[in-house]
Amino acid sequence: MKTNQQFIATCPLYCEDLLKTEIEGFGGKNINTHHGAVHFEGNLLTAYGTCLWSRIANTVLYPLAGFDAASRDELYEKLLNIPFFEHFSVEKTFAIRSHVSDTFFSNPNIANLVVKDAIADSFRNRMNKRPSVDPTRPDIRLTFYMKSEKATISLELSSESMYRRAYRTQGVEAPLKENVAAAVLLRAEWEQISRHQGVLVDLMCGSGTFAIEALFIAADIAPGLLRKSARMKNWNGHDTELWDSLVKEAEQRREAGLSKKLSKIIAFDNDPEAVDAAYQNTLAAKVEKYIQIVPKDFRDAIAPKSEAKPKGLVVANPPYGERLGDKSTVGYIYQDIGRTLFDKYQNYNAAILTGDKELARKVGLRANRLNTLYNGNIRCTLAHFNIREENEFRMSGKNIQ
Numbered sequence: 034m035k036t037n038q039q040f041i042a043t044c045p046l047y048c049e050d051l052l053k054t055e056i057e058g059f060g061g062k063n064i065n066t067h068h069g070a071v072h073f074e075g076n077l078l079t080a081y082g083t084c085l086w087s088r089i090a091n092t093v094l095y096p097l098a099g100f101d102a103a104s105r106d107e108l109y110e111k112l113l114n115i116p117f118f119e120h121f122s123v124e125k126t127f128a129i130r131s132h133v134s135d136t137f138f139s140n141p142n143i144a145n146l147v148v149k150d151a152i153a154d155s156f157r158n159r160m161n162k163r164p165s166v167d168p169t170r171p172d173i174r175l176t177f178y179m180k181s182e183k184a185t186i187s188l189e190l191s192s193e194s195m196y197r198r199a200y201r202t203q204g205v206e207a208p209l210k211e212n213v214a215a216a217v218l219l220r221a222e223w224e225q226i227s228r229h230q231g232v233l234v235d236l237m238c239g240s241g242t243f244a245i246e247a248l249f250i251a252a253d254i255a256p257g258l259l260r261k262s263a264r265m266k267n268w269n270g271h272d273t274e275l276w277d278s279l280v281k282e283a284e285q286r287r288e289a290g291l292s293k294k295l296s297k298i299i300a301f302d303n304d305p306e307a308v309d310a311a312y313q314n315t316l317a318a319k320v321e322k323y324i325q326i327v328p329k330d331f332r333d334a335i336a337p338k339s340e341a342k343p344k345g346l347v348v349a350n351p352p353y354g355e356r357l358g359d360k361s362t363v364g365y366i367y368q369d370i371g372r373t374l375f376d377k378y379q380n381y382n383a384a385i386l387t388g389d390k391e392l393a394r395k396v397g398l399r400a401n402r403l404n405t406l407y408n409g410n411i412r413c414t415l416a417h418f419n420i421r422e423e424n425e426f427r428m429s430g431k432n433i434q
């Protein structure tokens with residue numbers, strides 16, 4: 034492979050800048066951000082580094098070809114001429130994921146069929162044999178993008194969706210995606226806070242996503258380390274030695290990270306099922322020794338002592354009233370969060386993620402920054418607070434514009 038190959042990493046909306054920073058760290062060059070995607074140049078080390086270490090990416094793609102097509106027939110002909118056989122063996126199963134807009138395809142399923150036929154026919158023309166399709170657990174997955182007449186076909190190097198870190202064995206209602214939780218923590222500067230031994234408190238941890246992702250960040254643990262499958266292993270261009278050496282290095286960094294003095298991480302929830310799920314997930318992530326899960330209502334919990342400045346970071350992803358609870362009844366939770374933060378967490382920073390700006394207002398503290406994030410298809414506000422005496426608590430806070 035050339036040293037300056039093009040790659041694309043996809044990510045949740047509004048996280049493109051975070052992913053760009055990660056990719057710069059993995060040696061990516063000429064990085065351009067798009068809507069939910071980051072295009073970059075690099076070598077296999079950059080691409081594999083992104084697959085193993087990105088906390089934000091959803092997938093890492095290796096584009097095989099980009100071209101214009103004004104009709105279905107033209108698209109089919111152009112795909113037929115791509116040497117797919119150079120990239121995977123006819124014995125491997127494959128599947129297509131299509132994203133189409135403003136084209137002659139009325140929906141992505143029809144695009145899937147056309148692309149699948151062209152790929153299978155390109156093999157048949159060459160070797161008289163077609164690879165099989167496996168829509169659920171393919172050896173090779175290709176992503177087809179088409180907007181107007183511009184098409185790109187790419188091979189997915191990463192396994193499935195990278196937000197799945199393989200530790201969520203137990204779910205709760207309305208869990209956060211792991212990469213969205215990591216984005217919240219990075220936006221709230223948890224990396225810097227944890228470097229100074231600040232404490233992390235999740236007021237309502239659900240399945241424990243913030244706590245586990247926070248530990249992964251603090252202890253330098255690669256988010257892809259637990260995933261068993263790496264789809265690039267089925268690709269003809271795969272460099273086994275390089276991948277294995279990266280995994281080995283990540284294992285050593287994990288061990289070194291866990292053996293240093295780490296920030297205290299505490300997660301509360303008042304639902305015993307959530308507490309159990311969070312504990313099971315810390316076990317699956319092999320970090321149960323480093324995270325305290327406490328079955329408690331956040332209002333009754335005592336804030337941990339801390340010498341750090343700020344003392345730490347308090348995070349919460351309370352019910353939004355969309356999926357859990359009801360908007361009119363969840364408002365009081367936000368007021369109680371504001372009151373609790375002001376009374377018990379002076380000199381902490383806080384980051385509250387909510388699906389409704391009105392609910393963020395109910396926290397009643399002056400937010401010093403706001404970000405937008407998507408949790409699934411819910412547009413969320415992430416409100417950041419510095420809990421200091423001067424940021425007085427007001428019952429009907431009108432401080433978020």
Ligand SMILES: C[S@@+](CC[C@H](N)C(=O)[O-])C[C@H]1O[C@@H](n2cnc3c(N)ncnc32)[C@H](O)[C@@H]1O
Binds near residue numbers: 207302352366
């Ligand atoms: C939206 S879920 C959090 C999901 C979590 N971020 C995850 O990734 O799984 C909200 C959680 O708040 C918890 N909760 C609600 N009221 C609470 C309270 N007063 N004290 C502690 N936890 C509470 C619920 O049990 C639920 O697990």
